[in-house]
Amino acid sequence: MINKAHMLTALHSNGIELSTTELLRYRQLTHLINLKPGKAHCAALSGGYLSKHKGRGMEFDEARHYQAGDDIRAIDWRVTARTGKTHTKIYREERERPVFILCDLSASMQFGTQLLLKSIQAAHLSALIAWSAVQRGDKLGALLFTANQHRECKPMSRKRAVLALCHELMQLQNDQHDTEQLSAIAFSDACARARRLVRPGSLVYVISDFATLDAATAQHLAHLGRHSEVKSLMITDPFEHALPQVAGQRQVSVTDGQQRQTWLLGDSHQQQRYRESREQHLVQTTQLLRDAGIFCQQISAATPLEHQLNVQAGSKQ
Structure with a gap:
């Protein structure tokens, strides 16, 4: 079994900060993702006709x-x-179809217990999508955000579009401040900004853990979906599904940056309550996205991206 150190070496990553090398690596892995239109989609485009090559129509x-x-x-x-x-x-x-990435690097994404922070996995996924888009000849745009910052990448084509995105990802991730808090307003505001930036007929990827998804944010995503194809990629960590198994019982202190609690690991009742709470949250989140007409796919921060996408591709065959 490959250990975590070997995985991080293969990824050219330390799991908590971003480097140019680890993002450029995905240029060779574009076969892992398919950016072809998933459905016939009508948009308010010139002429009112539908193109099988989603784009300006x-x-x-x-x-x-x-x-x-x-x-x-x-x-x-x-x-x-x-x-x-x-x-x-x-x-x-017209074969060109704009691809737009909305990537969450906020406080809840700065979490990871096994391999990568969720924000690092989100950046890897953004890089993979970006390289795939420019390889197809599509223009690439992006909006990256935290609780108090956002970075816009204007739609561009070719290699410079990906390099601009990678630069902004590294700056925003590596300059994180401890003062940032969870903010539903930040996510909602980012989605509202995306509504103004995304061109009709685009393919939009929303990459987040959706920790602060609410009805207002889902409404913005639903509006995006009326004129574009929107896919949500939910980044998760194993700790968010179940408490770790330990020998005996052990008290630990945990915090979300605002509140602190004491949990008893190894207690079956505590584990059951936690698992049920997390399952309920997941159901509510996916239901909000489903009601908005948004496809949702889960990606774990505990496993290299290519391992997961290869398994998912194999299960569809």
């Missing part, structure tokens, strides 16, 4: 004489009136 190319079998909805009435002969609009499909 169908761009006007030329007008020509109407032929039998042409869609009557594509008739160019202005040219028809001017020439006296029926003309139809010809559109060409």
